[in-house]
Amino acid sequence: xxTVVLAAGQGTRMRPLTERRPKPMLPVADRPLxxxxxxxxxxxxxxxxxxxxxxxxxxxxxxxxxxxxxVDITYAVQEEQRGTADAVRxxxxxxxxxxxxxxxxxxxxxxxxLASLYETDAAVGSYRVDDPTNYGVLTTDGAGTVTGVVExxxxxxxDLINTGAYVFPAEAQTWLDVGESERGELxxxxxxxxxxxxxxxxxxxxxxxxxxxxxxxxxxxxxxxxGELERDIRGDVADGADLRGNVxxxxxxxxxxxxxxxxxxxxxxGATVGPNAYIRGxxxxxxxxxxxxxxxxxxxxxMEGATVGHLSYVGDSILGRDVNFGAGTKVANLRHDGGDVxxxxxxxxxxxxxxxxxxxxxxxxxxxxxxxxNAGVVLSTDARIPPGEVVTRDR
Numbered sequence: 001x002x003t004v005v006l007a008a009g010q011g012t013r014m015r016p017l018t019e020r021r022p023k024p025m026l027p028v029a030d031r032p033l034x035x036x037x038x039x040x041x042x043x044x045x046x047x048x049x050x051x052x053x054x055x056x057x058x059x060x061x062x063x064x065x066x067x068x069x070x071v072d073i074t075y076a077v078q079e080e081q082r083g084t085a086d087a088v089r090x091x092x093x094x095x096x097x098x099x100x101x102x103x104x105x106x107x108x109x110x111x112x113x114l115a116s117l118y119e120t121d122a123a124v125g126s127y128r129v130d131d132p133t134n135y136g137v138l139t140t141d142g143a144g145t146v147t148g149v150v151e152x153x154x155x156x157x158x159d160l161i162n163t164g165a166y167v168f169p170a171e172a173q174t175w176l177d178v179g180e181s182e183r184g185e186l187x188x189x190x191x192x193x194x195x196x197x198x199x200x201x202x203x204x205x206x207x208x209x210x211x212x213x214x215x216x217x218x219x220x221x222x223x224x225x226x227g228e229l230e231r232d233i234r235g236d237v238a239d240g241a242d243l244r245g246n247v248x249x250x251x252x253x254x255x256x257x258x259x260x261x262x263x264x265x266x267x268x269x270g271a272t273v274g275p276n277a278y279i280r281g282x283x284x285x286x287x288x289x290x291x292x293x294x295x296x297x298x299x300x301x302x303m304e305g306a307t308v309g310h311l312s313y314v315g316d317s318i319l320g321r322d323v324n325f326g327a328g329t330k331v332a333n334l335r336h337d338g339g340d341v342x343x344x345x346x347x348x349x350x351x352x353x354x355x356x357x358x359x360x361x362x363x364x365x366x367x368x369x370x371x372x373x374n375a376g377v378v379l380s381t382d383a384r385i386p387p388g389e390v391v392t393r394d395r
Contacts, residue, residue: 001118001167002098003046004091007034007105008054008078013214013345016362016381017320022056024105025063026218027286027303029225029266030248032063033212034105036225041103042069043111045118050091051105054078083185084164089176097170102188104164108221110208117165122195123202124149125165127209135161136189138203146201149189163209166192169199214345215318215360216352222301223282226264235267241274253285286321298333300358317358320365326387328370333358341376344394352376 011023018026024034031039038049049068053060053075064073076091088102101118103109109125117125124146126138137156139148149162168191178190195201212221235249240257247263249255255267256274265279270288273279277291281299285291289302292310300314305322308314312325315333319325333356335341341357342349361379368387373379378394385391 001045001101002048002050002095003041003101003103004050004052004088004095005034005037005041005103005105006052006084006087007060008052008057008087009081009106010055011106011213014218015346016378017215017218017318017360019381020056020321020363021059022053023212025056025059026212027284027301028108028212028218028221029229029284030268033108033218033221034060035063036108037103037105038064038068038073040109040111040114041101042071044115046071046101049073050076050094052076052078052087052091054081083180084188085176085178085186085191088188088191089186092173092176095173097173099167099169100173102164102166102168104211106212107164108208108210108212108224109163109165110206113204113206113208114165117167117204120167120202120204122169122199123167123204124192125163125206125209126160126203127163127206128159129161130159132156132159132161138162140203144203146192146196146203148193148196151187151189160203162189162192163206164188164211165204165206168195171198214352215343216354216357218318219282219299219301219316219354219357222284223299226266226282226284229264229266231263235269238274299356303363315358316354316356317360319361320363320381322364323361324366326367326369326371329367329373330371331358331373332375335375343376344378 007024011018014023025032074094078087078090136149136151138160229246231246232248234251235253237255238257241255241259243261245263247265249267250269252269253267254272258276259274260278262280265283267285268287271285273291278296284301286304288305290307294311295308296313298315301318303321306319308325311327312329314331340351359373359377362381364382365379367385370388372390374392
């Protein structure tokens, strides 16, 4: 079935990680986030894919090219991000007259559930959560047919939420000229509401689903996908290194003597680890990244070219491209009171729901020697932290 994948947004809630590239292109294990969406769509039965791009569109184009696993890809440009219905409308010229699937390029879907979605004529993917007040909540007739959706209700009618995965009938291509919502956007849920009025829209339950909108959710996405790794050692690993469990060392990566790695961990091509370093938890060491002598990395993401040179600790953190931590830089990832770590998102300090969370660091940032970074600190793109500082607030 023809498939539209939405990948045009700026990802403002993910800043500073998205100041120089689109959120769907942030790394999740061995590929960008939207790469997982596209691969899952192809595996589920996508006959063609229209990628809706906008912000930093060339990043998406250069990664995918014209095909993925034999499935043709075309691109529709959403010049101004005016909402999901507008995004699909920009893709309409690339669709034939048949039914179509719409997926969010910044979400992860479990493959068996997504395959079930592709077997329907009109459907929306659903997922049960403990607190549905921050989502679109689906209403049903009790027999699995969706009757509508309520956006972020204070008193939710159910715990069943909309995952942003749809199968629309061909006729829905003519229903995309919707009015603005209260937040000033053209919403695809308006198209879903009309579809529910004219078709039997099936609720397809997803066993696993993750909306990746904020930095700690990028950590969760990597925990998911790194957890699916199978051990594969192709790089240069010294005899004195100890690799335990599901560890992947890509060709062109180097692991020095004295290193201990406890999977699931992915060491990408061009990366170097050690000597005498310790990596544990769900950790991604990106292409060309460096983990030096006596460094411990725990449950973190080091993007391309990031360097943690020596005598440092990084836990539950995300380091952007070409970040350089000076010797002795230490990251705190736990509050003294044991409470959930808070993080600044679009100017508001909010709970992440995570007891352990370190720092979020934008591209190009550098710290001097013996810097201490407090749990939940965000360092902006190209920030500079002088030697010996204790950083307790965003910089």
